[in-house]
Amino acid sequence: MGARSRAAAQILSGQGFKSVNNFKGGIKAWKGHSVRGSEKMGMTLLKGNERPAEIIGLAYALEEALRQFYTSSAAATDDPDVSALLNQLADIETNHKDRLFNLYRSIEDTPVDKETFEAQSDSHVMEGGFTVDDFNAQNRSGLQTTEEVLSLAMMVEAQAMDLYLRYADRRVDLEAKKILCQIADEEKAHLHSLGSMLEQKI
Template sequence: MGWRQFFTPVRSMNASEAKAYIEELGDEGFQLIDVRQPAEYRASHLPGARLMPVADLGESSGDLDPDKPTLVYCAIGGRSRVAAQMLAGKGFSKVINMSGGIKAWRSKTAVGPEDSGLELFSGNEALTEVLSVAYGLETALLEFYESLAGQVDRQDVREMFQRLAAIEAKHQQRIVDYYRQARGGGDDEESIAGRDLGDTLEGGLTTGQYLDLYQPDLQDVGDVLSLAMAIEAQALDLYQRAADRAATSEMKEALSTIAGEERQHLRQLGELFAEQTGSGEGA
C-alpha cells in the first residue's frame, strides 16, 4: 500500500450531513466505523458503530464490505481522514470521513465496550428466542416508566412518563406481531414472555445503571426525555451490534428491523424534546 494511500482523495461530510446520510440509507445500508481507541469508544460512541482503531485497520478492514457505503469517524476528524484514505486505497469505493468527529455530533450517543449487552444474544438462537428477549426488554422499560409515573409529584412529568410507556407498549405489540409471523400463529403474548431479564432495560443496561450514568432529575420533563433518548440510543446500538454478529440472514434482518424502529423512536423523542423544551437537542 505504502505512503501513496495518504494522498487518495476521499469524500467528507459534517455531522449533520452524516446524520441525514444514515437516515437515508437505513440501518442495513451502510457500515459505521469508529477508529478511535477502546477507552474512547467505551466512554461514548455513535449507536451501532464498530470499533476498528486506525492502527489495526489494515488487518480488521478485511471484515468489511468494500462495496458498501462506509462512514468513518474519530474524535475530531483527523484519524478518520487518515483511516478513510487507507480504506479508499484498499479499494473501498464509497468511504466517507465524518469531519469534526464525534465532538461535532449533536445527537445522543451510546456507551460501553463493543460486547456490552451481547450476552443477551448468542447470535445462534432461534428467531423466536431473539424476539422473546426484545419483548422482555420492552416490557422492563414500559414497567420502569409506569413505576416512575406513580412516584413523581408533578402532573406534567407524570403524564410524560405515561406517554413514554404508551410508546413502548406500541413497540411491544410490534414485536408480538413479528413473533406471530415467526411462529405462524399461536398464543403469542403468553409464549413470548418466557424469559426473565430482571431489571435489564432496552440497551442491555439495568435501571440502576441508567440512573447512575445520567443522573436525571425525575421531576423535570426535559431530563426525563433526555433519559428516554439515551435509553433508545443504547437500544439502537445493541440491536445493530447484535445484527452485525447474527449467524443467519433472517436473524440479521430481524435485528436490523428492530434497530431501525429504535432509530425512529429516537427521532420521535427528539422532536418531543424540542416541542417540550424549545431546545434543538437532536435525537
C-alpha cells in the first residue's frame, strides 16, 4: 500500500538519487499497466528437502542457462558494442559458475569433478526462474542498445536475488538457508556491479 516503497524511496534519496517517486497508495492504487508473470514464478524449482549441494547445483544450472542466452544474443546482434557487452555479461556468469563450484567443493565431503558436476546440473530454466524459451521470445528483440542490455541484466539479477531469498525464507534447516542467502548475496553484488556499469554508460 506504499509504506515499504516509501522506505525504499527514502533510502534511494539518501544515496543521492535525484528523481525518486513513490506511488501514493502503492500497487493497490495502480490502474495502469500490469507486470507479466506469476508471483510464484520459479518457486517450483526447489521442493524444500534438497541438500545444500543440490541447491548449488541448481543455481549453477541457472547461471549456465543465462550465460547461453547472453552468448547467443551476442552472436545475433550486428552492433559490436552490444555484442561486446553481452559477451562480457556471459563471462561474468562463467565467473559466477566458478564461485558456485568452489562453494560446492567446500561443503561436499566427496565432491565430483567439474565436468561431472556440470553434467548433473542441467536445466531448461535460467537465472531468476525464467524458462529459456519464454525469456528468448519476450526479450531478444529488446537488446538493441547497451542501456537496454544492462537494464535487462539488472532485472534478471534482481529477480534471481528475490527468488533465492524467498526460498531461504521457506527453509528451516540452517545450512540450506545459509547457502541460499549466500547465493542471494552474490546476486546482490552482481546487481550493484551492473548498476555501476549502467551509470558509466549513461
